[in-house]
Each structure stands twice: as C-alpha cells, then as structure tokens.
Amino acid sequence: MYRETEILQQTSPGIIGETGEFTINVGPQHPATHGVLHLVITLSGETIKKVEPHLGYIHRSIEKMCESLNYRQFIYVTSRMDYLSAHINNHACALCVEKGLQIEVPPRAQVIRILMDELTRVASHELWWGAMAMDLGAFTPFFHAFRERESINEIMEETCGARLTMNYIAPGGVVQDLHPDFQRRVKEFLKLYKRKIHEYDELVTGNIIFQNRMKGIGMLSAKDAISYGVTGPAARGSNVSSDIRKIQPYEIYDKLEFDEVLETGCDSFARYMVRIREMQQSIRIIEQLIDNIPEGDFQAKTKAVLKLPKGEFYTRVETARGELGVYIVSEGGTTPYRIKFRSPGFSNLSVLDHIARGSKIGDLVAMMGTLDLVIPDIDR
C-alpha cells in the first residue's frame, strides 16, 4: 500500500541524514501548487537536490470512463482535464472522431471553433499571468488579469452557455450557432484588451523585483526540452519550435496569418515572455476572423449513433499549455475500445526536477509557475 513514511525513507533515509540533506513536502494542499500536486523536495541547506512529484490526488480515470461513453458523450468529460483550455480539449476529441468518420466540417463551424479556441487561449494565459504574479507575491495583477478574463467568460457564457466547461463542440461542428451579439461582444473585448495590455508590462514585466526573480532561473536548454518531451510555451521559451498550429495545421490554421512565438532566453523569463506575446498572436487571429465568419451550416449532417470504423486514430492540437494528443482505438462499436490522452501538463511536469536541481528553494515556485501546470490535466 501507499505509505507516505515509506516513500520518505526510500527517498532520503532519516529526515536529516548524515549528509545534512533533509526532505520537505510541498503540497498536496499548498497555495502555490495550484491544485493537489505533491512535491517531495530533498534539500541541502537552501539548495534543491531533488524534486519528486507524487501524482494521483485528483485522478478520476477519465480515460477509462471514456471507454463506457459513446462518441458524443465522451467529449464533455475531457473539459475536466485541462479545465482552463476546456474548449481546446473538446476540439481535439471532436477532430479525432471526425477523422475516423471522415466528416467534412462546414467552414462556418471551423471558424467558430478557431475563434473560441483563441479566446480560450487568451483567457488561459491571462489566468496564468495573474497566478504567476501571485506566486511571486504580487497580488494586484491577479485582479487585473481577471478583469479581461471576465469579459471572455461572459462571451463564452452567452454563446456556449457555460463559463468554464463549455461543451460547445459536437462531432461534425458546434452545438449551437453563434449568439447574435457575439461579434459585438468580441470587438468590445478586443478594444478593452488593447486599452489595458500596457498595464501588464507596467505592473509586472518591467518590475525590477520580478525580473531579478525570473532571469537566469530555471534554465532549460533546447536539447533537454526535446528529450523530456516539453511542448507549448515552455518549449518555445527554449527556442524549440513546437506549435502544432504551424507544424501540423488543423482546421483552417494554415490560411491564417500569425507567428510562432519563439524566445531564446531558455530561462523562466523567456517562458513568461512567450505567453505574453502569444496572447497578442491570438488577438491577431481573432481580428482576422471576427469579420469574416462565413455563412452556412454550423454542423455537418451526422448519424444519430456514431460508429467509428475499426482502427486507430490519432490527432493532436495545441492547447494553451502545449500539445494535446488524442488516441482512439476502435473495434467498430459505439464506444471506444481504448482512449489515451497525451496531456501537455504531464510532460512539462517531468522537467521540473531537471530545471530545479541546484537552484534555491525560493525559486521553485517561480519555475513551477512558468511551466503553467494544471493538475487535473496531469492526473486525468
């Protein structure tokens, strides 16, 4: 059975051994871990020798649950994995089912999906920005970030009917057509965002305390980022090109103009800057699409009961945290035989031990913040 004391004895014999090392627990209930993440940290004085994440506190066996749900039902469960990019998770699953059934999604539905994806990405990065600053002791930015995020949430509430777990995507398109007010509300948001974005730099990015705590901390070389399987903004901060929207475009991302944000700093500050700049790229995508939503159906004609042909299907999308892969094995029935999610959070967490070794305990929270961990995404 799982015993905390046994694990502690294995990781470091005696709480303070002969070498002067000692072990402390961060979490599972800790304000800085954003969820039930449990880190067992071996310290020598203030220097981190080892970080061991213990997982499973919020494991809900989503992959196993999906095996008993049909292809329309299993999409909603995936909102609960990475709840900050719930819409993008749903998108990945719908793409996989559509790949199996070879459904052509109408252009209007594709544009709606991408608009929602990018709004979700901005909302997710804004929450991250507020939480990141709060981890480092600044409380005000959290409220500034939530002000902009709130207007995105209101748009989601109006069109999708929910603020966080939208469940707006069905195989073949989207569930409902856009709300008549959608375009006006998004344009209002864009105006608000442009008026307020300079505050982010004034409050946090330019701040000397923030910069000193971020620059040169948590170095992750490009080689290590690739070998640990780090994706998303965390990898792009180390100059690793990993944007699925560019590498393997889905929907109409290949027709849109946006840049893959890359930073060469390899440290926490580079990963921070990637997300700040990525928000502006998302805004650029929204601006291109908001006036060009094609008319037509919002959903392709599908059968009432979906049956995937026998075989294996894999799709991947870029969530706010990195690459999300959905792997479905079908035996030809109405439910999947096996589902596997390749979640970005799990791979990004694996690198924490590597980047934290040798640095001070006070910097651990800053490093963890820049990896943007969402614990339900790690455990699933």
Added chain:
Amino acid sequence: MFLTDYIKDVTGALKSLATGMKRTLYYFTHHKEIITEQYPDNRATLVMADRFKGEVVMPHDEKNEHRCTGCTACELACPNGTIKVVTKFDITPEGKKKKAIDKLVYHLELCTMCNLCVQACPSDAIKMAQTFEHSVFDRSKLTKILNNPGSKIMEGVE
C-alpha cells in the same frame, strides 16, 4: 565605473517600481473603472445569459400540459445517469393503451450541465433554465420530478 553602474541600477529599479505604483494609484483614484459586481446584493437586477445552463426543467403550459412523450432519448444521451424516465400506460378514449410518462426523475446532484439531453430530445420537452443557486441543506432535495403532478401530454405531440 562601479559606482555609476550601481547608481544606474538603483534609479532604474526605483523607476520600475514607481511605474507599477502609478498604475495602482490610478485605480485608487478612478472608481469608475472598477467592474466588480456586488453579487448577493444585486440579485434583483442580475440577468443571466439566455443560453446559460443552470438546470434541466420541463416547461408546462397554462393547461398543465407538457411535450414529453416518454421516448427515453434523454436518458440514453445522458453520460451520468442523471435522468430516469418512468413510463405508464394510459387508456385513450378509443380504448387503446398509450405509453406516457409517469414521472421524469432528474438528479441535479449528478448533472454536469452538458446539455446533451436537451439536444437529444426530439419533441423539445425539456430545456435548460438559467437558475444557478442550487444549494440545499438536504441532498435528497436535489432529486427532482420534472413533470408537474397531474400533468399530461400536449395534443398533437408524438
């Protein structure tokens, strides 16, 4: 050389802190920019979005009639087993047996507001309500029967 760098660092640092403080002071003096909603106090004026998914309800008209045929499409579509349809057999005036719902049991405590039941319903008998204050003192109060007592199916709904 060392001294000039040191002074430059200190002035730069102070400047960056002052920039942040300026922003904070701006909001301290500009109360109109604050957008916080005083939630429990603004209940009377609070309007939820018309698509907001609060709970499943079954609309009845003034004659206490609903549109549910008891086809169990919602029960099959629900991923959590939230809805249970209990059917009975009515005797029509011609003397035939006709299937109708006895009660439509809805477990709010299991519901995740995914909207799949409303989409699955072929006769638009159920819809999502915009209520969201669901807390009660007893869990059994969350199990609801959606059709009103004594209600029957609307004419012409098959």
